[in-house]
Amino acid sequence: xxxxxxxxxxxxxxxxxxxxxxxxxxxxxxxxxxxxxxxxxxxxxxxxxxxxxxxxxxxxxxxxxxxxxxxxxxxxxxxxxxxxxxxxxxxxxxxxxxxxxxxxxxxxxxxxxxxxxxxxxxxxxxxxxxxxxxxxxxxxxxxxxxxxxxxxxxxxxxxxxxxxxxxxxxxxxxxxxxxxxxxxxxxxxxxxxxxxxxxxxxxxxxxxxxxxxxxxxxxxxxxxxxxxxxxxxxxxxxxxxxxxxxxxxxxxxxxxxxxxxxxxxxxxxxxxxxxxxxxxxxxxxxxxxxxxxxxxxxxxxxxxxxxxxxxxxxxxxxxxxxxxxxxxxxxxxxxxxxxxxxxxxxxxxxxxxxxxxxxxxxxxxxxxxxxxxxxxxxxxxxxxxxxxxxxxxxxxxxxxxxxxxxxxxxxxxxxxxxxxxxxxxxxxxxxxxxxxxxxxxxxxx
Amino acid sequence: xxxxxxxxxxxxxxxxxxxxxxxxxxxxxxxxxxxxxxxxxxxxxxxxxxxxxxxxxxxxxxxxxxxxxxxxxxxxxxxxxxxxxxxx
Numbered sequence: 403x404x405x406x407x408x409x410x411x412x413x414x415x416x417x418x419x420x421x422x423x424x425x426x427x428x429x430x431x432x433x434x435x436x437x438x439x440x441x442x443x444x445x446x447x448x449x450x451x452x453x454x455x456x457x458x459x460x461x462x463x464x465x466x467x468x469x470x471x472x473x474x475x476x477x478x479x480x481x482x483x484x485x486x487x488x489x490x491x492x493x494x495x496x497x498x499x500x501x502x503x504x505x506x507x508x509x510x511x512x513x514x515x516x517x518x519x520x521x522x523x524x525x526x527x528x529x530x531x532x533x534x535x536x537x538x539x540x541x542x543x544x545x546x547x548x549x550x551x552x553x554x555x556x557x558x559x560x561x562x563x564x565x566x567x568x569x570x571x572x573x574x575x576x577x578x579x580x581x582x583x584x585x586x587x588x589x590x591x592x593x594x595x596x597x598x599x600x601x602x603x604x605x606x607x608x609x610x611x612x613x614x615x616x617x618x619x620x621x622x623x624x625x626x627x628x629x630x631x632x633x634x635x636x637x638x639x640x641x642x643x644x645x646x647x648x649x650x651x652x653x654x655x656x657x658x659x660x661x662x663x664x665x666x667x668x669x670x671x672x673x674x675x676x677x678x679x680x681x682x683x684x685x686x687x688x689x690x691x692x693x694x695x696x697x698x699x700x701x702x703x704x705x706x707x708x709x710x711x712x713x714x715x716x717x718x719x720x721x722x723x724x725x726x727x728x729x730x731x732x733x734x735x736x737x738x739x740x741x742x743x744x745x746x747x748x749x750x751x752x753x754x755x756x757x758x759x760x761x762x763x764x765x766x767x768x769x770x771x772x773x774x775x776x777x778x779x780x781x782x783x784x785x786x787x788x789x790x791x792x793x794x795x796x797x798x799x800x801x802x803x804x805x806x807x808x809x810x811x812x813x814x815x816x817x818x819x820x821x822x823x824x825x826x827x828x829x830x831x832x833x834x835x836x837x838x839x840x841x842x843x844x845x846x847x
Numbered sequence: 848x849x850x851x852x853x854x855x856x857x858x859x860x861x862x863x864x865x866x867x868x869x870x871x872x873x874x875x876x877x878x879x880x881x882x883x884x885x886x887x888x889x890x891x892x893x894x895x896x897x898x899x900x901x902x903x904x905x906x907x908x909x910x911x912x913x914x915x916x917x918x919x920x921x922x923x924x925x926x927x928x929x930x931x932x933x934x935x
Contacts (some may be wrong), residue, residue, distance in 0.1 A: 412878070451878045451879045451880060452877075454877060454878065454879030454880060454881075457918060462881060462889055462918075464884065467880040467881070468879065469880075470880065470893055470897065484878075499922035683868065702876075702877040702878075703873075703874050703875075703876075708870070726915065729873050729875075731918075731919035731921075732919070738920060760854070801861055803920065804872065804923075
């Protein structure tokens with residue numbers, strides 16, 4: 403049996419580990435099960451922590467620290483690597499065409515090719531000095547051009563845009579952050595939370611421009627020297643960086659005639675409508691039997707879980723991917739923030755579709771009542787459903803984020819505290835903490 | 848906060864540091880490696896986080912660098928009651 407995995411990201415690596423858990427390699431104490439695994443990818447840097455690029459940009463990490471696996475780790479998993487871009491899937495021949503390489507046959511194929519940044523479509527976007535943050539290569543290019551005291555314009559929304567802002571701030575650049583609407587990440591954060599983030603950015607010296615949109619990047623001798631805004635105003639700058647959303651890399655699947663919506667459609671076994679082709683990670687749009695919908699996530703943990711499920715199913719061990727409450731921990735303007743379950747609604751003017759570190763689920767808020775506490779840096783907002791908590795945002799102090807993650811993902815019945823949570827001036831944090839302590843001791847018995 | 852509470856809190860912290868170990872929550876981890884990068888004795892904390900295993904390592908100083916530096920709150924100290932009896 404020959405398994406081919408396309409994509410160097412976490413979904414692909416998790417799939418290989420899963421296949422090897424069924425068919426251990428000689429190094430893993432097995433005979434390999436007559437199984438051949440080939441990993442194909444076009445990122446010259448291989449497998450690294452994509453979310454970690456944010457900390458590489460701020461200088462908290464050396465790039466070499468971003469690689470979670472050594473050559474020896476890979477050796478133990480016993481697979482071959484082909485570096486190259488897959489140009490076509492020939493389904494009836496079970497073959498992949500790869501640029502500059504001989505064709506590769508497969509018995510089972512996993513597409514874990516991820517997503518890429520939406521391009522900024524304005525005149526001048528091709529000028530030298532305009533950056534996105536997709537890959538290691540982008541981060542290196544940005545760092546090569548970062549200079550103390552120079553000016554940068556950042557455009558976009560969600561987590562990646564702020565990672566760019568924070569990266570430039572940490573290198574003492576003058577940062578102009580352009581927002582199309584009147585606040586940051588309006589599809590997920592509420593007004594108060596947006597204001598907390600914006601205020602902290604301003605304290606770091608970031609200049610926020612609301613209701614601002616770039617109509618042109620201007621340049622001289624092919625290099626950026628400014629941006630023109632919709633009101634005609636020119637902002638002088640040395641660099642422009644954008645993060646306006648991502649687009650799943652569905653081209654291969656589309657050309658192969660697989661079913662596609664926003665991503666590649668897969669059932670709960672991560673299988674496409676071709677039984678020998680699977681998809682996982684940012685490119686996959688996974689069916690969730692509990693809601694009957696197919697949702698996109700662009701998060702590390704679901705990508706890993708989906709990759710694992712795909713690998714097990716490919717190796718013949720039927721395993722459904724059970725979607726847990728989407729969950730992310732991130733730093734927004736230096737403030738640790740955990741987002742769990744459904745927390746927001748509506749659209750975000752600064753993003754097209756989904757962003758990295760984002761989940762569509764966060765925006766699909768059913769009827770819920772908000773309970774909140776704290777209006778400074780330590781803020782807690784809960785979305786209280788009929789019997790369960792549907793979502794939470796924990797900013798600053800993270801003591802409650804662990805219990806909340808368990809309460810929300812476990813659909814724990816919160817009837818005993820629902821009334822208390824919704825009372826005016828409720829000490830929401832204390833109520834949750836007490837509930838969690840008694841819940842745990844009841845479970846442990 | 849009274850001086851007693853303050854000292855008690857400090858003492859509790861040291862008890863946990865000396866008698867506990869670092870436990871990861873893999874669902875939060877993105878394998879960035881800040882933990883391993885900052886470990887003064889070079890323990891690959893990240894690999895533990897991938898496997899969801901506590902950092903039970905004879906050389907771990909429980910210095911707390913990895914816990915403090917993790918930008919996503921993956922790591923926490925958990926007290927092990929191997930050496931401490933009662934409510935420390």
